[in-house]
Amino acid sequence: MISSKEILNITDFLNQAGLSYEADVALKEFSYFRSGGIVKLVVCPRNYDELQRLVKYMHVDGHEYKVIGDTSNLLFLDDVAYGVLLSLKHFSAIKYDEGEGIICAQAGASLPLLSRQALQWGITGYENFEGIPGTVGGGIFMNAGAYGPEIKDCLVKVYGVQSNGEHFELTNGEMQFAYRESFISKNQGQYIITHADFTAVKGETQRIFERMELLHAKRHKYQDFLYPTLGTLFAGTEVYSAIGRNDKKYTLMLKVLERLWFSKKFRRERPMNKRRLNDFVCRYFDWNFDVKPFSDKTMNCITNRGQHTDKILEYIELLRSHLPETARLENEIIQEYRFSD
Numbered sequence: 615m616i617s618s619k620e621i622l623n624i625t626d627f628l629n630q631a632g633l634s635y636e637a638d639v640a641l642k643e644f645s646y647f648r649s650g651g652i653v654k655l656v657v658c659p660r661n662y663d664e665l666q667r668l669v670k671y672m673h674v675d676g677h678e679y680k681v682i683g684d685t686s687n688l689l690f691l692d693d694v695a696y697g698v699l700l701s702l703k704h705f706s707a708i709k710y711d712e713g714e715g716i717i718c719a720q721a722g723a724s725l726p727l728l729s730r731q732a733l734q735w736g737i738t739g740y741e742n743f744e745g746i747p748g749t750v751g752g753g754i755f756m757n758a759g760a761y762g763p764e765i766k767d768c769l770v771k772v773y774g775v776q777s778n779g780e781h782f783e784l785t786n787g788e789m790q791f792a793y794r795e796s797f798i799s800k801n802q803g804q805y806i807i808t809h810a811d812f813t814a815v816k817g818e819t820q821r822i823f824e825r826m827e828l829l830h831a832k833r834h835k836y837q838d839f840l841y842p843t844l845g846t847l848f849a850g851t852e853v854y855s856a857i858g859r860n861d862k863k864y865t866l867m868l869k870v871l872e873r874l875w876f877s878k879k880f881r882r883e884r885p886m887n888k889r890r891l892n893d894f895v896c897r898y899f900d901w902n903f904d905v906k907p908f909s910d911k912t913m914n915c916i917t918n919r920g921q922h923t924d925k926i927l928e929y930i931e932l933l934r935s936h937l938p939e940t941a942r943l944e945n946e947i948i949q950e951y952r953f954s955d
């Protein structure tokens with residue numbers, strides 16, 4: 615919790631230090647999911663020195679803050695006022711050092727842009743990241759990946775600032791990458807990534823292009839592009855079968871429906887191929903929603919159709935209660951970092 619007095623002190627510091635920030639930002643207009651109340655300060659350092667100065671100040675004075683990328687994995691809650699967000703949007707450069715065979719990308723650079731830039735340089739290994747919204751920093755934090763390859767497969771070294779203001783460098787091995795996890799996510803709030811070195815393996819441009827185009831088209835089949843959404847709720851979990859895993863009748867009906875209605879053979883050109891399946895699941899379990907909180911393309915993604923985030927939280931809990939305990943919620947619900955007058 616952060617108080618108005620603290621916000622005043624931080625604002626004084628930002629003004630004196632000449633740091634860039636925005637005040638009283640409406641998260642409904644700012645966040646990827648278009649949800650949340652206001653945030654008192656979004657601070658956007660322009661370079662490493664500014665970031666380090668800011669972090670040292672916040673550390674010494676004991677102010678809390680949340681680092682953000684593109685917020686594509688963060689659920690901000692409606693009616694909640696937040697205190698301070700630290701954005702690395704100005705850390706957006708992507709450079710290729712041909713001599714060293716390294717790509718250096720700053721944390722605020724877009725992951726899709728890194729992928730497309732690699733295509734232009736004829737570098738392979740980044741094809742699968744083209745459709746992952748978010749920044750390089752957010753991607754490294756949670757070892758983002760798609761269709762197999764993950765950030766860990768091309769990352770060499772990560773650089774940044776610790777929460778006490780000291781510099782850090784971590785090699786790929788030291789990052790302890792696992793499925794949607796890293797050393798930095800396991801030590802949330804202690805490390806701010808500023809940039810990273812990546813491998814630069816030359817490939818055949820046409821093949822890289824074809825792979826990217828294929829994956830891009832595939833995404834439109836299972837990802838909502840119209841309503842605001844976040845990434846998969848329970849990553850690595852096949853929710854349709856998992857929610858009724860102990861129910862033989864449901865499992866059988868699901869199999870039949872998937873074979874008939876949702877057979878790729880008949881419906882391969884239809885993107886919204888899960889709507890009827892979703893209706894079946896809701897009818898079967900007697901789930902009723904005034905406004906659907908999930909995507910027509912998968913129940914494993916929340917969508918913002920204008921409902922209050924309390925309804926989204928209820929849905930997440932409902933789904934979680936039907937899943938095995940091992941199912942891990944991937945989206946981050948932002949309960950902390952609140953502002954109070």
Ligand SMILES: Cc1cc2nc3c(=O)[nH]c(=O)nc-3n(C[C@H](O)[C@H](O)[C@H](O)COP(=O)(O)OP(=O)(O)OC[C@H]3O[C@@H](n4cnc5c(N)ncnc54)[C@H](O)[C@@H]3O)c2cc1C
Nearest residue numbers: 683684685686687748749751752753755758759807844845
């Ligand atoms: C439509 C859609 C599709 C998606 N598809 C995929 C997919 O295929 N694969 C996948 O892995 N993910 C996917 N995601 C989830 C999400 O896009 C990724 O996890 C992405 O890497 C998050 O990056 P971000 O910049 O938005 O991070 P944010 O959501 O802003 O932050 C996520 C976490 O990273 C931390 N963080 C961000 N930047 C830094 C930094 N510089 N230093 C330290 N910590 C930092 C934040 O504090 C936060 O805890 C998808 C999301 C959406 C909306």
